[in-house]
Amino acid sequence: MKRFMRHWMVLCTIFTIFFMIGLEITSADEYFMIQGKVVGIYKDLLTVKTDKGETMYFAIGRKTVFVPTRQPGVDEHVKVTYYFQRRGFMRREGNVATQVEIVSQK
Numbered sequence: 001m002k003r004f005m006r007h008w009m010v011l012c013t014i015f016t017i018f019f020m021i022g023l024e025i026t027s028a029d030e031y032f033m034i035q036g037k038v039v040g041i042y043k044d045l046l047t048v049k050t051d052k053g054e055t056m057y058f059a060i061g062r063k064t065v066f067v068p069t070r071q072p073g074v075d076e077h078v079k080v081t082y083y084f085q086r087r088g089f090m091r092r093e094g095n096v097a098t099q100v101e102i103v104s105q106k
Helices: 001-027
Strands: 031-042 045-050 056-060 065-067 077-085 094-104
Touching: 031 056, 045 077, 056 077, 056 094
Parallel strands: 065 094
Antiparallel strands: 031 045, 031 077, 045 056, 077 094
16 A cells, blocks of 8 residues: 555656646747837846837846847837746746847937
């Protein structure tokens, strides 16, 4: 009986690990793209006013790719590729920028 319980616990642990990995993979499957003007950049937050007049906020970090290789300045026109990150373990919910491309300056 102890042997059965031990195998059962190992099986449940393995299943839980694979389930959590699956949730992480599926949460970032859908990418979006917007264009707009940078209205603010502060530490790890980029604020962009889209061409439709909507203000959007993006988390930026060490995995964010900047084209060319510099952060944009205020009033520069950018194209942002991002995904929506759902609330997970020790994470916030919101838009995460994967690439920020400077299209033109003002």
